[in-house]
Amino acid sequence: MFSAKIKNKFILLLVACCLTILPVQSFGAESPIYIEADHMTSTEKNNAVLFTGDVDAKQGDLRIRSDKMTVYYTQEDEKSEKKQTDATQQVEKLICEGNVEITRDEWLGTSDKMTYLSEKRQVILTGNAKAWQDQNMVGGEKIIYYMDEGRSEVVGGTSVTVGGEQKEEKKARVKMRILQQ
Numbered sequence: 700m701f702s703a704k705i706k707n708k709f710i711l712l713l714v715a716c717c718l719t720i721l722p723v724q725s726f727g728a729e730s731p732i733y734i735e736a737d738h739m740t741s742t743e744k745n746n747a748v749l750f751t752g753d754v755d756a757k758q759g760d761l762r763i764r765s766d767k768m769t770v771y772y773t774q775e776d777e778k779s780e781k782k783q784t785d786a787t788q789q790v791e792k793l794i795c796e797g798n799v800e801i802t803r804d805e806w807l808g809t810s811d812k813m814t815y816l817s818e819k820r821q822v823i824l825t826g827n828a829k830a831w832q833d834q835n836m837v838g839g840e841k842i843i844y845y846m847d848e849g850r851s852e853v854v855g856g857t858s859v860t861v862g863g864e865q866k867e868e869k870k871a872r873v874k875m876r877i878l879q880q
Contacts (some may be wrong), residue, residue, distance in 0.1 A: 701800070717769055720836070722873040723819065730742070730758055730759040731754060731758065731760040732757070732790070733756065733757050733758070734750055734754065734755070734756045734768070734770070735753075735754070735756075736750035736751060736753065736755070737750050737751060737752025737753055737755040737756045737807045738751045738770070739751075739752070742833060745771070746771060746772045746773070746774060747769055747770065747771050747772070748769070748770045748772075748797050749767070749768075749770075750767070750768045750769075750770070751766070751767050751768075751853055752766070753766075754766065754767065754768040754795070756768060756793070759801055759811040760804055761801070761802070761803045761846075762801070762802045762803075763793070763795060763799070763800070763801045763813070763815070764798070764799070764801075765795035765796060765797055765798060765799045765800070765813065766796060766797030766798050767796045767797055768793060768794070768795045768796075769793070769795075769796065770790055770793055771790070771791045771792050771793070771794075772788040772789065772790060772791060772792050773788065773789040773790075773791055777779045777866070783852075789815050789817075790810050791817055791818070792814060792815055792816050792817060793813075793814070794812070794813070794814050794815075795812065795813040795814075795815075795817035796812050796813075797811070799811065799824065801813060801824070801844075803846070805832060805833055806830065806831070806832055806844070806849075806851075807823070807830065808822065808828070808830045808831075808844060808851075809827075809829050809830075809840060809844070810824035810825055810826050810827060810828040811825065811826030811827050811828075812825045812826050812827070813825075814877060820845070820846040820847050821843055821845055821846065822843070822844040822846065823841065823842070823844075824841065824842040824844070825840065825841050826840075826841075826865045828840065828841055828842040829842075829852075830842050830851055830853070832846070834878040835875070835876060835877050836875065836876045837851070837853050837873065837874070837875040837876075838853070838873070838874045838875075839853040839854050839855050839873040839874070840854055840855060840871060841853070841854040841872070842854075853873045854873070855870060855872045855873045
């Protein structure tokens, strides 16, 4: 018989290995998340799985692509045998870094980093963040996309200009392009 600790490690490893084949239920949504990448590493200590290399994740009409994606799961209840043998986990958040691109219907967002918060159902794009709706584009330091409401909030942030030894900090503004037809 396996000890509980060895059994938990085996189950976590089995779940991590199955991520590329089995759907992962998340965000209280009914549709599964499918993730493909060049490499995957599971970390039991953090309840996280790291995907690297041409990461492509899909859930329903939502698609996220990036260089690196870390998926954080909820803690398993060690008292529940059913949870330990179930091949699904609840996702708390996703953090993507490098060449981030997220699409949903007619909406496209790009940035250097993205955080996907499951409880709030929000996508937060930071670092050269831009969003397109059809032909129209808006950009800023941070874009928050509220998935359930289908709306975005854009924050300008600050920019730093270095001139010799003196640094000048000024408020960066939100930029938007609207095409007239």
